[in-house]
Each structure stands twice: as C-alpha cells, then as structure tokens.
Amino acid sequence: MAKISINISVDWEGHYLHNLQDFINLRNEYFRDIPLTHFVCPNYFLSKKKYKYLDKIILPHDEIALHLHSWKPLVQAAGVEFKTENNYYNSYLNSFPKFLKNILINGRGVPISVYNKDELYKLIQFSKKLLEDTFSTKVFGFRAGGWIANKAVFEVLNELDFMYDSTAVAPEILSQDFSAAQVGTMLDSYGDENGVFTKQILDLWGNTINERGFLENSYRNKYYQGAISIHTQPFKIGNLWELPNNGGMSDFASTEKIFTPQIAHAQDIETDSYISFGCHQEGEIENKYAVLDNLQFVTKNNIDVDYVTNIEFLKSRG
Numbered sequence: 001m002a003k004i005s006i007n008i009s010v011d012w013e014g015h016y017l018h019n020l021q022d023f024i025n026l027r028n029e030y031f032r033d034i035p036l037t038h039f040v041c042p043n044y045f046l047s048k049k050k051y052k053y054l055d056k057i058i059l060p061h062d063e064i065a066l067h068l069h070s071w072k073p074l075v076q077a078a079g080v081e082f083k084t085e086n087n088y089y090n091s092y093l094n095s096f097p098k099f100l101k102n103i104l105i106n107g108r109g110v111p112i113s114v115y116n117k118d119e120l121y122k123l124i125q126f127s128k129k130l131l132e133d134t135f136s137t138k139v140f141g142f143r144a145g146g147w148i149a150n151k152a153v154f155e156v157l158n159e160l161d162f163m164y165d166s167t168a169v170a171p172e173i174l175s176q177d178f179s180a181a182q183v184g185t186m187l188d189s190y191g192d193e194n195g196v197f198t199k200q201i202l203d204l205w206g207n208t209i210n211e212r213g214f215l216e217n218s219y220r221n222k223y224y225q226g227a228i229s230i231h232t233q234p235f236k237i238g239n240l241w242e243l244p245n246n247g248g249m250s251d252f253a254s255t256e257k258i259f260t261p262q263i264a265h266a267q268d269i270e271t272d273s274y275i276s277f278g279c280h281q282e283g284e285i286e287n288k289y290a291v292l293d294n295l296q297f298v299t300k301n302n303i304d305v306d307y308v309t310n311i312e313f314l315k316s317r318g
C-alpha cells in the first residue's frame with residue numbers, strides 16, 4: 001500500500017503575536033496530537049523580550065524551521081541595507097489606513113530575492129542563528145516569504161547546510177484553470193484576487209523561464225522543469241531537498257479545489273505521496289478553518305495518512 005505523508009505547516013510572519021490564544025484553543029481542541037512544522041520569521045525576537053505562551057503552541061513533537069520576510073529591523077540587524085523594491089503590497093498601499101501602510105512598507109511584502117547573494121547570506125545566517133538561540137534548537141528547513149526564492153536563495157541555503165527548502169508552490173492554487181497553455185483566471189481557489197502577488201507566483205513557479213532578477217527560476221528549472229503542480233513531489237536542488245508546499249496555505253487553498261484532488265491522486269497511484277498545506281499564525285482564525293476542513297475530510301473518509309514534520313519525513317526517507 002502506498003503511503004500518504006502529510007505535513008501541516010504554520011507560517012509565522014514576524015509581524016505580531018496577538019492571535020496566539022486563538023490558535024492555542026483551536027489546536028488543543030482539534031489537532032493537539034498532530035505534529036506541526038512552524039516556519040518562523042524571527043523578527044519578533046530582536047528585542048530579546050521573553051514571550052509567554054510560545055511553549056503552549058509550539059509543542060515538543062513539532063519542528064521549528066526558518067521563514068524569512070525582509071522586515072526592516074531584521075534586515076538592518078543582520079548588517080544589510082534595507083530595500084523596498086517589488087513590494088507586492090505597493091499597488092494597494094494608498095487604499096490602506098496610514099497605520100497599516102507604515103507596517104506594510106516596512107518590508108513584509110518585499111521578496112527576499114531582491115537582495116543579492118552576499119546580502120542573503122548575511123540575512124539568512126543571522127536569522128537562522130537568532131531562531132536557534134531563541135528556541136535552543138537546530139534549524140534544518142526554510143521557506144521564503146511570499147513563496148519567492150531565486151537561485152541566490154537556493155545557493156545560500158546549500159552553503160549554510162540547510163537540509164530542505166519548502167518555498168515552491170503550485171500556481172493553480174493562486175489562479176484557477178492555470179495550465180501549460182493558459183495563465184488561468186488569476187483568482188485563487190476561493191475566487192479571491194490577490195493582485196501583483198499572483199503574477200509573481202505564476203512567473204516564478206509557472207511555465208516561463210526567467211534568467212535573472214528576483215523571479216529568476218532557470219536554476220530551479222535545471223532540477224525540476226516547468227510548472228509546480230499540486231501533485232509535485234519532493235525533488236532535489238543541488239544537495240538541498242525541495243519539499244514543495246504543494247497544497248498551499250489555507251488563505252488561498254480550499255479543501256474542495258486543492259486538497260480533495262490531491263488525496264484522490266495519491267490514492268490512485270502506486271508510489272508514496274507527500275502533501276504539504278498550512279496556515280498563517282498571524283491570519284484570522286477563520287483563515288485557519290481550511291486546515292480543519294482538510295483534517296475532517298481525512299477522518300470522515302477513513303483515509304490512512306501519516307502526519308509528519310518535514311524533518312521526520314526526510315529522516316524516514318533515509
């Protein structure tokens with residue numbers, strides 16, 4: 001019997017820790033025993049302030065990995081000059097309240113790949129150490145903010161001895177009817193429009209090949225050609241495993257349109273399958289419900305799956 005391994009990840013954006021109690025309640029009630037991989041952006045921990053409750057949500061059977069958004073304080077603390085270009089919030093900024101605008105120009109929407117390789121080395125090395133020191137643990141995994149990683153990011157991850165990256169995402173999650181022949185509706189699986197962000201994802205993980213810039217993907221294409229799909233399985237980029245976030249995040253990926261066909265496909269084939277989906281720590285609680293929908297689908301239909309952290313998954317593969 002082919003095995004289905006499922007990784008559930010939580011992306012911590014490095015912005016705020018306001019919603020922790022909601023998440024603790026949700027997890028305690030519905031999925032306390034399921035291990036999670038937390039991709040954490042350590043921007044919160046620059047102040048050395050001690051945060052309570054983290055050990056109520058990050059449990060001993062979980063994994064901590066690095067998530068990187070290029071927040072100005074984090075970039076500067078790493079000794080790198082802050083950049084603002086290609087911020088995917090740029091086109092909306094004027095429609096936001098000033099307070100939110102000031103937060104969003106502070107780097108969250110700036111793809112890390114706008115930084116050059118030397119800058120990325122400093123930024124990733126610094127962030128990895130800050131995270132490891134904060135949680136007294138080793139970090140093996142990485143996911144770039146906004147699902148944007150180019151050649152320089154992969155090279156730095158290789159050089160800093162990361163075991164895996166989990167940045168690759170399937171364009172069809174962000175654009176319904178996306179295929180080799182068409183870009184699709186540019187609406188995500190719930191029918192929401194996500195602006196310039198969708199175009200960046202389609203350009204990076206879709207069918208076109210870009211030779212340079214922050215959406216450079218010719219390097220990745222040497223190892224895995226063409227568009228990432230919801231059925232794309234782990235592959236190697238140099239020494240680094242790529243564990244694609246093939247099921248996307250709950251804000252964009254519905255159970256009906258993404259997870260159900262993933263499971264049907266996994267049951268249909270004779271080889272083992274890996275499925276990765278998750279939610280955002282900072283997201284509203286409603287945006288986490290798609291995770292519960294997926295879990296409920298598995299239980300209701302008596303589907304035999306293994307819930308694993310990414311590092312456990314890699315170790316089980318030998």
Ligand SMILES: [Zn+2]
Nearest residue numbers: 011013145146
């Ligand atoms: Zn993020």
